[in-house]
Amino acid sequence: DAGVTQSPTHLIKTRGQQVTLRCSPKSGHDTVSWYQQALGQGPQFIFQYYEEEERQRGNFPDRFSGHQFPNYSSELNVNALLLGDSALYLCASSSGTPNGPYNSPLHFGNGTRLTVT
Amino acid sequence: AQKITQTQPGMFVQEKEAVTLDCTYDTSDQSYGLFWYKQPSSGEMIFLIYQGSYDEQNATEGRYSLNFQKARKSANLVISASQLGDSAMYFCAMTPEDSSYKLIFGSGTRLLVRP
Numbered sequence: 198d199a200g201v202t203q204s205p206t207h208l209i210k211t212r213g214q215q216v217t218l219r220c221s222p223k224s225g226h227d228t229v230s231w232y233q234q235a236l237g238q239g240p241q242f243i244f245q246y247y248e249e250e251e252r253q254r255g256n257f258p259d260r261f262s263g264h265q266f267p268n269y270s271s272e273l274n275v276n277a278l279l280l281g282d283s284a285l286y287l288c289a290s291s292s293g294t295p296n297g298p299y300n301s302p303l304h305f306g307n308g309t310r311l312t313v314t
Numbered sequence: 315a316q317k318i319t320q321t322q323p324g325m326f327v328q329e330k331e332a333v334t335l336d337c338t339y340d341t342s343d344q345s346y347g348l349f350w351y352k353q354p355s356s357g358e359m360i361f362l363i364y365q366g367s368y369d370e371q372n373a374t375e376g377r378y379s380l381n382f383q384k385a386r387k388s389a390n391l392v393i394s395a396s397q398l399g400d401s402a403m404y405f406c407a408m409t410p411e412d413s414s415y416k417l418i419f420g421s422g423t424r425l426l427v428r429p
Binding site: 228230232237238239240241242245253255285287289291302303304305306307308310 | 360
């Protein structure tokens, strides 16, 4: 039973470029969330996708966008990269309704480490 | 707005001893969830334990237990019989009333288990 898989594992980009990160959820999961973890900090919620729609969003600019495909996999796109976008980007999956009380723990992938130079 | 505070940047514990990692939280929600995750150097966040705000009993999962004191807004993690493999970053997190997917994390505690 494959868990959450993310690709690539590492990425180096130049300031101003665009990047796409990919995530395949754990088998049986239909909800995907993305988190940004800067060095030495806890992860911060970027947004959540359910039924191919963005359902919730954290305090991130519009440069951060995403997509969910019919097979529940997801992409995170970041445009006009800044040095401050350097971080570990974590994808998490779960199943169930997008709102309301907790019903199952989030399962995280190993992340994509993005370095912007 | 919700906030998680972890005041211990780093902790040491001797192998086979117990250790407590502190976590306090701030929220005005009546219903919320509290979580602990472990992050080894590989980067993956591993779910350890969950406590609901209306759960009267402290949660336990194997060697992990959550000391939940609602009035003090604390949710400390207790690891019993520490093992070398417990060396990692530990994050306390919570979910607000309106979403079980929007985890709000603390800054983490790095635990090092000494042989």
